Amino acid sequence: MSKLSQISESDESQDDRAITAVDYLNEQAELEREARQLMPYEPEVCTYSMGALRQPLFACLTCLRTNSNQPNGICYACSIQCHSTHELVELFTKRDFTCDCGTTRMKSNGCCKLRLRQLSKEKLIDMKRLSADNPDQGDDIPSLSNSYNQNFKGAFCDCSKPYNPMDDSNMFQCQFGAVCGEEWFHEECIIGVRPGVINRRKPTKDKAHGENKLDNLSEPGLDASADNVAKSNLNIDESSDDEDEVLPLPGFPKLETFETIICWKCTEKYRKEFECLCDALGYDKVYNIRADSLEARNTLLKREDSKKRLSEENYPFTIFLKDTFKKDIAKLLKDNSEDKQYQGLIKLMKSHSFMFEADPIYQPPDDPESDDNSSIFELGMKSLNRMPVESALGGIEAYEQIKNKLTEFFKPFAQENRVVTKEEVVEFFEREKENAASRNQS
Structure with missing residues (x-):
């Protein structure tokens, strides 16, 4: 290699790593914009004093490890103000949950800074002095009504995997949640096949020499007829050029046909009642049939379908609720209030009234500065003035x-x-x- 080419390659390598001041500032501005979108609320009030709410939650894995592996859930504001340097997992919403920050479940993290700050305002005492005067800080009593599933340890779904936003599989949260704890499930796990078993990427094409026919052959073990069925189920659009497209999952309802689900774990406990709900409303249901491949699952399903209703007895099922499910269930309960066959379903729904009544999610007040185009420095100066x-x-x-x-x-x-x-x-x-x-x- 000549000396000239060595210098040239060295310069190119340096250029790849170099960043101008303008590029750096633009990059920071983009990060600030993304931060405003992800955190649009004002993180000033801990929800502990509000009691049990349906609210966005985070699990702090750092505090989990330093508090005898005791799971915890914290509100939006505490995730920013009290645990900003910790490892957090976003849980999205959970019902009837009281923030654990500053309680004995999270004693290693001390008091809740937000509640301490509010107390200092009410008593007109300096925060440092108030903290020193409270040696038992972090001893607030946690709610006895809080329930914790594996989500609070960073695991999700029946496969107990961490959430990965890069996965091809969609995830759905159980609306009912009485058994699963409002768990999130992968599409594949709902039908009984693990994520990654089915290749859901559209076959690539050789744009220079036309389509590579080998890419469209079945996986080993699948015959030609199965290959044709798979293609028709996947609704492959041969004219599409989007080679990174994730194809629909065979045997799974189209996403636009439902809003949420009741998972198979919950329907199995109340099978008779949920069978009644499905039959009355005509909602789709999918059986959870454990198999190592889609082909094996289809074989089991066909074998059961050839018998009389054995599949309904042998396999649990997930219900797919339409976007009108609250109105549908409310009308069903009203129209059949005296019908004996609906009494079990009516009793179950009335004990879980969020299935047909309003179920609001608490949201912190909007941050007035989230729509502000000011830089972090300018926002910081505004905060200093207050x-x-x-x-x-x-x-x-x-x-x-x-x-x-x-x-x-x-x-x-x-x-x-x-x-x-x-x-x-x-x-x-x-x-x-x-x-x-x-x-x-x-």
Whole structure:
């Protein structure tokens, strides 16, 4: 290799890692925009004092590990204000749940900063002094009505896997939830086949030489007729050029035909009642038939269908509820209130009234600054103006310190006319974070 080519490759490698100031600022602006979209609410009030709510929850895995593996659930505001440096898992919504932050379930994390801040405002006492005057901080009583499933340890579905947003499979939360704890399930697990067993990616085409026919052959063990059935079930559009498209799951209802589900774990406990619901409303149901492949599942299903109703006795099923299910169930209960065959279903639904009545989700107040196009620096200055003078001065002093350090960091690059790389910027902030952590510990 010539010296010239070595220099050229070295320059190209450096260019790949280099980032201009404009690029860096644009990247930060995009991250800020995404943060506003993901966290649009004002994180100022802990919901603990509001009692049991249907609300967005997070599980703190850091506190789980440091509190005898005791599961926990925290509200939106506490996930930002009290656990921002912890490993969190988003659980979305759960019913009848009281925030665990600041309770004995999470004693290692101390008191809830939001409740302590509110208490300091009410008593007009400095937060540091209030904290010092409360040696038993973090001893609030947790709710006895909270229930915890595997989600609170970061596992989901019947396969007990962590949530992966890159999976091809859709996930659905059980509306009923009395048995499963409002669990989330993969499409494949609902029908009884594990995620990843079925290749749901559209066969690729060789654009230069036309379609590669080998890509459309069945998997080993499938015959030609099964291959044709699979194609028709998948509704493959041969004219589509989207090679990254995830194809529908054979045997699974189309997504636009339902809104939510009642999982097979819940229907199995109340099988007679939910059979009655399905028959009366004509809702789709899919049997959970455990199999190692789609072909094996279809074979079992056909074998059972050839017998009289044996599949209904042998296999649990998931119900697919339409977007009108609340109105449908309410009308069903009203129209059949005196009919003996519906009494079991009526009793079950009335004990779970959220199936036909309003079931609102608590949401924190909107953050007035979430729609603001200001930068983080500008938002920070606005926050400083609302803080007590002593705290504001401390914030300004911290800002001056980091500004001086940044100036010193960039100075050699300016003097030597060098381009600063993204890795060097990230390394600078990681180093400062470690230094701040060591100072706090000492």
